[in-house]
Amino acid sequence: MSSIFEVKNLKFKYKNNQENVLKGINFDIKEGEIFGFLGPSGAGKSTTQKVIIKILEDYQGQILYKQKDLKDYKQDFFEDIGVSFEMPIHFSKMTAIENINFFQNLYKKKADVEKLMKRVGLWEDKDKMVAEYSKGMKIRLNIVRALLNSPTMLFLDEPTNGLDPSNAKILKDLIREFKNSGGTVFITSHIMSDIDQLCDRVAFIVNGEIKEIDTPRNLKIRYGQRQVKVEYRDNNKLIEKSFSMENLGNNNEFMEILKAKDIETIHSGETTLEDIFIKVTGVTLDDEQ
Amino acid sequence: MMNNRLIYLIKGELIRLHKYKVTSVSFLIALIWLIVLYFVDGNIFNDLLPLLILVDSTMMSLMYIGSVMFFEKKESTMSSMLVTPARNSELILAKILSNTIHNLLSTALIIIVFVIVKNVEVNYILIFLAIVFSTLYHTTIGLLLSYYQKDFTTMLMTVMMISFLLLIPAVLFSINVLKSDIWEYILLINPIQAANEIISQSFKPINLDWKYYFSFLYLVISGLFIYKFLVLKQFKNYAISISGV
Structure with a gap:
């Protein structure tokens, strides 16, 4: 590309x-x-x-x-x-379709407005003032305006x-x-x-x-950890253990738990992009810069 | 020749002036003036009519463009305009020209009514030019002022200040309160006095003097200067600052 x-x-x-x-x-x-x-x-x-x-x-x-x-x-x-x-951003005292038509006529290329507005579920409300919109x-409507x-x-x-x-x-x-x-x-x-x-x-x-x-x-591959999380009962006690997915079939402890224990849940888990963001940048997405 | 996009933008501005009730307010004010002037007789009427047209094409132009700019500021619509193929000059000219057309219509209404009911004698071409150029100039000034005002209230205060500094001396001179000859020359650098000259000399009997030509050229040349070097140059920074994006 x-x-x-x-x-x-x-x-x-x-x-x-x-x-x-x-x-x-x-x-x-x-x-x-x-x-x-x-x-x-x-x-x-x-x-x-x-x-x-x-x-x-x-x-x-x-x-x-x-x-x-x-x-x-x-x-x-x-x-x-x-x-x-x-x-x-719209002219609030104009209807949605008036807003869209006004902006569209400033361009040479024109998209099918009816199709776009139907796609985002606004066609029925096209004649409402934008001030009345949620x-x-x-x-x-912003997206329609961007695509018009x-x-x-x-x-x-x-x-x-x-x-x-x-x-x-x-x-x-x-x-x-x-x-x-x-x-x-x-x-x-x-x-x-x-x-x-x-x-x-x-x-x-x-x-x-x-x-x-x-x-x-x-x-995720570079920074994340691919894990399997298992929850099982042992003497009526709920135990949670995590195992790396690397060579999981050769992990004796994991295989033993599967064979011998009463498994309650088993999940594969990847590190989220947010976790990776924090790991790479040292800040959270909620921080103000 | 005006390009199609500029004509389209002017049309859009005129529609929004109507939708945002600016047109209704200006015609209501014109109606109030009509009623007040209808009951005024003789010389007072002859003095008041040009003054009223002066106020309409100067101070009211400032107010109307100010209100338009603050509606746009409130809705941040300028940012949407900045990412369209419309040029900055087209966006500004559309505002200036639509405001001028809008003002011309309400002022024309007043003049036409008094031509009919009070036999006012006016040169139509001269009064048309006078209103157009006075409004163009003061709308351009209004646009520039709106760049620096935080809200509509501060814009109103500024317009009041301009009235005090520029309009009142022009009015006092035209009703002979300021009598000294020196005022005739001092006030020539006052754009409202320039507008006053070209408006008042459009009423019959027509006898255009050097002050008419000076005032006309003063409004055109300084207006073009203000548009090109202040209004157009600072528009983008202003539009970004109010766009809220």
Whole structure:
């Protein structure tokens, strides 16, 4: 897969800050993948997104989009991308369809709005004022707004934040469908499960620095522990024991327990991405930077 | 020629002015002015009508654009606009031009009613130009002011301050309270006085003097300067700061 974005030694400082918010980060986003930025609040996730979608422009380093310097792109860049910000952003005194039509007519390429709104379950409520929408509906409308120009690349900032599980599932399915149709996705999130379930590759970002980039699977293999946890009764006492999956069939103690003891539960377990994040970065996802 | 996207953005702005009730408020104010002026006679009416048009195209322009900008600030919609193919200049011009069209309509209503009911004599082309350029200038100033105001209340306070510093001297001069000749020259650098000159000289009998041409050029040239070097230049930083993303 070729890279759609290449970010080299990216540094960024807000005007009133003394220190760089981004401290020379390097990463690339491959065409057709879902690439995630996982980090606690204030780590630099949203700033990175704002830089690579050309909202913040006074950066140092180099960003290439489709092998061309991002600084050489004008407004045509926005024909190619779709952006969903963390906060739902709409004109509240206009209906949902008025909002969508207004924004869509600013683009040359146009997606099928009816299909999109039906997909996120908003078509029935398209003529309601956005002010009457619940937070979940506004977030779903945000995604429709991001997709209305059939973008090549989608940027999602904390896409499921504030959504209930069923709405979060609709959104995740939509993101997967976008990827399966050939789209590329950049997600920033502090919600580990989003990244774990959706992303092909993930970058751990803490304090403006990328600490690790790989696929969730490789990270788990590299940093995680694959274990089997057994609970059994011995003289009416509940005992729990963990065994490494390495050469498990040759582990005499484990085999003995299986043969001789009254097993209550037996589970295989992998280290979660969140555990690995803590192990690699030394901070938790709930920390404020 | 205006491009299609700019026309589309202007249309969108006008629709939002209507949806957010700014249009209703401006027509309500125009209606109040109509009623008040209807019962005023003779010379007072002749003095008051140009003043009212002056207030409408200067101070009210500041207020209307201020309210639009604060609605957008409240809803953070500017961030969505920043990631569309629309250029910053188009976004700003759409706001300035829609506010001008909107103001022109409410002012035109007042003028047309008094042309009909009180036989007011006005040169339509000159009054059209006067209202358009006064409103364009003051809307541009209003946009710039809104960059630096925290909320609508502070914007109101600033408009009050401008009224005190710029509008009141212009009004006092036009009703001959400030009589000294020196004021005629001092006030030429006051954009509200410039607007006052081009508005009042649009009423018949028409006798355009050097102050008309100076005021007109002053509004056009300084307006373009403010737009290009202040409003446009600082727009992106402002839009990012209010976008909440």
